[in-house]
Amino acid sequence: MRLRELRLSCPAGRLTGAQLAQQLGWASSKVSKLEHGRQTATPEDLRAWAEATGQPAAYTELAARLTGFEAHIRSWRRALSHGFRPVHEMLTAEIDRSTRLWVWEEAVIPGLLQTADYTRHVLTRYAELLAPAADIDAAVRTRVKRQEWLYRANRTLHVITWEAALRALICPPATLAAQLDRLACLIGMDTVELGVIPFSASLRLPATNGFWVFDDRLVVTEDWHAEVWLDDTDSVTLYRKAWHTLRESAVYGTDAHNVINTARRALNTT
Structure with a gap:
């Protein structure tokens, strides 16, 4: 949910999933999987997402959430x-x-x-x-x-x-x-x-x-x-x-x- 919020609240205007995927060089399905929890993001994914949505400061929060998530969900x-x-x-x-x-x-x-x-x-x-x-x-x-x-x-x-x-x-x-x-x-x-x-x-x-x-x-x-x-x-x-x-x-x-x-x-x- 937080990833979607960042995508929709870009300072330069909201991005569609396809636009974000193209900007990052990802398959568009990856954006959907990350937003809906069907794929676990890596720290590199989160940093790229924060920067691509024009909110690089959000990376610290995202990384903390990932650490807490992995402490409970062990792939x-x-x-x-x-x-x-x-x-x-x-x-x-x-x-x-x-x-x-x-x-x-x-x-x-x-x-x-x-x-x-x-x-x-x-x-x-x-x-x-x-x-x-x-x-x-x-x-x-x-x-x-x-x-x-x-x-x-x-x-x-x-x-x-x-x-x-x-x-x-x-x-x-x-x-x-x-x-x-x-x-x-x-x-x-x-x-x-x-x-x-x-x-x-x-x-x-x-x-x-x-x-x-x-x-x-x-x-x-x-x-x-x-x-x-x-x-x-x-x-x-x-x-x-x-x-x-x-x-x-x-x-x-x-x-x-x-x-x-x-x-x-x-x-x-x-």
């Missing part, structure tokens, strides 16, 4: 430019700082509960979509090592997953079977509260938008284009409320074990 394309491992290490640091986690995943087994083989298949699929990566094995090791958190004193993982995550063949059936065996073994562990929402359960919220809440200070959620980090009180409160609303549809203990075992038997593996 996968940029984040993965150095591979998966740095991304995993950043999240591991936040997990290490936390004593309680509230996790909701609708279509994938949560990372703290994944087997190494399952993790490898998940990361490979993301690499195929987002960016080639040569460090998948290193990222797998980082994610598996992260699970040491579950065995520390005064730590609790509150996790809910939808039955879809138990059945999604993002990996070969044998790999998923081993993953489900691991989940079943985690039920009853004193640092893990594992709930499953069966397909048959009534839902008060759509089963979408996986997210993690770290203590009462941070939420991390993902979309196809970016990972979103939110640390304001209102956002943390909202996601905690969403988690507890989803929890009302979950089953635990023996009932959760039965849902997992049903999914396991459907794989028809030994």
Whole structure:
């Protein structure tokens, strides 16, 4: 919105998107994408925009907005430019700082509960979509090592997953079977509260938008284009409320074990 305001308030008269694009030597679609948030501007883009609209002093404000935006919206394309491992290490640091986690995943087994083989298949699929990566094995090791958190004193993982995550063949059936065996073994562990929402359960919220809440200070959620980090009180409160609303549809203990075992038997593996 601010970029559009600058374009329309040029001291020499408002510019159309096409005129601004021509002046900057850009494709006209780039102006539209930047104004509507479909493309993230670089600092160079912002400086050029401010100067081309005759308001170079606006660059300082635009740059500050970009810094604040990137602190919350972390583009996968940029984040993965150095591979998966740095991304995993950043999240591991936040997990290490936390004593309680509230996790909701609708279509994938949560990372703290994944087997190494399952993790490898998940990361490979993301690499195929987002960016080639040569460090998948290193990222797998980082994610598996992260699970040491579950065995520390005064730590609790509150996790809910939808039955879809138990059945999604993002990996070969044998790999998923081993993953489900691991989940079943985690039920009853004193640092893990594992709930499953069966397909048959009534839902008060759509089963979408996986997210993690770290203590009462941070939420991390993902979309196809970016990972979103939110640390304001209102956002943390909202996601905690969403988690507890989803929890009302979950089953635990023996009932959760039965849902997992049903999914396991459907794989028809030994």
